[in-house]
Amino acid sequence: MSDSKDQDLNPKEIERSAEEILRVFTRVIESLPVEEETYYGQELVNPLRPDGEPSPPSVRREFRKCFISIMPASDDDGKLRVEVARWAR
Amino acid sequence: MGTLEKIEAIRNGELSATENVELALERIRKLNGKLNAFLEINSKAMEEAGEVDRMLKAGEAGKLAGLTIAVKSNINVKGLRATCASKTLEDYVCPYDAEVITRIRREGGIIIGMTNMDEFACGSSGETSAFGPTDNPAAPGYIPGGSSSGSAAAVASAMCDLALGTDTGGSIRNPASHCGVIGVKPTYGLVPRQGLIDLGMSLDQIGPISPDVPGSVLLLEVIAGKNQAEGMMMDVERVSYGELNGGVKGMRIGVSPQFSNLTDPRITGVIEKKVEFLKDLGAEIVEIRLPHIEQALSAYYLIVSVEFFSATRKYDGRKYGKRIESVCGEEVLRRIMLGSYISRREYRGRYYQRALQVRTLIRKELSLALKQVDAIVGPTVPKLPHKLGTRLTPLEMYAYDYLTIPANLAGTCAGVVKAGEVNGIPVGIQVQGKPLGEEKILRVMRALEVESSKSG
Numbered sequence: 001m002s003d004s005k006d007q008d009l010n011p012k013e014i015e016r017s018a019e020e021i022l023r024v025f026t027r028v029i030e031s032l033p034v035e036e037e038t039y040y041g042q043e044l045v046n047p048l049r050p051d052g053e054p055s056p057p058s059v060r061r062e063f064r065k066c067f068i069s070i071m072p073a074s075d076d077d078g079k080l081r082v083e084v085a086r087w088a089r
Numbered sequence: 090m091g092t093l094e095k096i097e098a099i100r101n102g103e104l105s106a107t108e109n110v111e112l113a114l115e116r117i118r119k120l121n122g123k124l125n126a127f128l129e130i131n132s133k134a135m136e137e138a139g140e141v142d143r144m145l146k147a148g149e150a151g152k153l154a155g156l157t158i159a160v161k162s163n164i165n166v167k168g169l170r171a172t173c174a175s176k177t178l179e180d181y182v183c184p185y186d187a188e189v190i191t192r193i194r195r196e197g198g199i200i201i202g203m204t205n206m207d208e209f210a211c212g213s214s215g216e217t218s219a220f221g222p223t224d225n226p227a228a229p230g231y232i233p234g235g236s237s238s239g240s241a242a243a244v245a246s247a248m249c250d251l252a253l254g255t256d257t258g259g260s261i262r263n264p265a266s267h268c269g270v271i272g273v274k275p276t277y278g279l280v281p282r283q284g285l286i287d288l289g290m291s292l293d294q295i296g297p298i299s300p301d302v303p304g305s306v307l308l309l310e311v312i313a314g315k316n317q318a319e320g321m322m323m324d325v326e327r328v329s330y331g332e333l334n335g336g337v338k339g340m341r342i343g344v345s346p347q348f349s350n351l352t353d354p355r356i357t358g359v360i361e362k363k364v365e366f367l368k369d370l371g372a373e374i375v376e377i378r379l380p381h382i383e384q385a386l387s388a389y390y391l392i393v394s395v396e397f398f399s400a401t402r403k404y405d406g407r408k409y410g411k412r413i414e415s416v417c418g419e420e421v422l423r424r425i426m427l428g429s430y431i432s433r434r435e436y437r438g439r440y441y442q443r444a445l446q447v448r449t450l451i452r453k454e455l456s457l458a459l460k461q462v463d464a465i466v467g468p469t470v471p472k473l474p475h476k477l478g479t480r481l482t483p484l485e486m487y488a489y490d491y492l493t494i495p496a497n498l499a500g501t502c503a504g505v506v507k508a509g510e511v512n513g514i515p516v517g518i519q520v521q522g523k524p525l526g527e528e529k530i531l532r533v534m535r536a537l538e539v540e541s542s543k544s545g
Contacts (some may be wrong), residue, residue, distance in 0.1 A: 009240070009418075009419055011422065014422050018423050018426040019430075021427060021483060022427060022440070024387070024484065025387035025388075025390055025391055026391075026443075028383075028384050028386075029391075029443055029444060029447045030386055032381065032384060032447055032448055035446040035449035035450050035453075037442055037447055037448070038445055039291060039450055040291050040500065041291070041292075041452065041497070041522055041524075042278050042500040044320075044322060044323060052324055067220070
């Protein structure tokens with residue numbers, strides 16, 4: 001394995017380039033038609049279902065609601081609230 | 090010698106698995122110093138070859154018996170390092186085999202070593218590796234493409250028989266095109282990802298890279314199929330592509346004018362000749378429309394940055410490896426920053442959800458086009474590879490991915506076969522198919538390969 005060259009990174013410059021990319025890419029997509037969101041390219045089999053079929057979107061939305069309802073702790077928006085580890089305090 | 094001829098030679102006893110491994114190790118000793126395709130060699134390869142020879146004698150040879158397989162350094166191979174070509178994981182010795190490796194070993198394939206790549210698969214040139222860039226054996230001094238740079242270079246220089254790469258936005262197809270070899274991105278969910286160190290979990294697929302189409306078919310048949318331990322898999326037990334030499338007569342092949350709008354005219358010229366050839370073979374050429382193909386790039390980079398940011402949160406330097414932000418290279422840091430920004434609650438709707446909506450748009454367009462045809466053909470990469478060390482802006486670098494990204498966003502399959510050359514640099518033709526349409530795209534690829542071998 002050959003050694004890497006020491007990189008002299010400039011985080012500020014990298015951050016600026018990231019912001020520029022975000023600006024350019026957001027501008028490109030902002031005028032496109034509004035659609036339902038796609039999280040995965042395919043409707044895949046759900047092995048937890050005995051029939052082996054993918055869950056329909058309505059069931060998946062329902063699952064999310066159920067999941068949030070049984071989370072150990074959540075905020076007003078339904079986001080999972082996590083505890084900071086004691087050793088980190 | 091083609092892949093099938095080599096298998097036959099090994100089965101007939103004309104070449105032993107041990108001799109085949111010796112040949113590969115000799116090539117690696119001779120060439121790897123210049124190409125930097127391998128990051129680590131399997132020190133147990135000879136021992137494993139001896140075991141395969143014993144099985145061959147006992148008549149228990151698997152489909153890959155005695156073939157040497159190179160593995161991209163983001164796939165777990167027990168006892169070897171999966172570094173992702175990053176200082177973050179330079180000391181990470183894999184504690185287990187990824188599911189695809191288990192399947193390869195079961196069929197007698199011998200893992201010859203771990204290949205170089207763009208750091209954490211963030212790149213399309215093979216230059217962002219923390220362990221130095223890979224050279225292109227087919228066009229020395231030029232980038233081999235990425236991110237599966239080492240796997241493509243290893244196959245192109247015959248340092249191994251077959252290789253595994255991974256493809257999130259073109260990372261198998263792009264280097265296959267630049268190095269003049271075969272590469273296949275399978276349908277999302279066809280090949281197990283258990284044991285893959287992910288870049289974008291909703292886009293990543295492991296796939297084969299090979300010197301000929303039968304080699305990719307063989308490796309894909311071994312690694313594809315449902316794994317009960319994974320939730321995101323197609324309901325397919327095993328695959329078998331028997332009709333490979335069926336030809337293209339009567340097939341409907343789609344071409345899109347949007348491809349040439351984005352592509353170097355010299356590359357378009359090479360591709361158009363191959364389209365004419367398919368027509369001569371009896372395929373019907375159909376014009377299809379993909380009006381938003383250019384915008385797919387923007388959606389892809391917003392989505393992949395969020396998924397990559399999420400995937401890298403485990404590299405906090407506590408359990409294994411080093412803290413990623415402390416040791417990573419420029420492109421990895423840029424994507425982490427981008428992903429972190431987009432993931433913030435106040436920006437999520439504006440950027441991430443919007444990108445996921447564009448993903449739906451691309452998926453619908455590609456799906457509609459693929460309903461009209463059996464396969465779509467076009468260029469793989471819109472521009473010729475640059476010389477190693479040339480400084481490009483991030484947006485110039487991302488532009489390599491315009492034509493490969495749609496298949497990842499839509500979860501469809503696509504493969505690449507060499508179409509010709511421009512100034513001595515290989516140019517690959519991309520063949521795209523429906524979900525689980527691998528058999529048809531492999532048939533088209535095989536027809537193109539046979540024609541190329543005839544025309545010399």
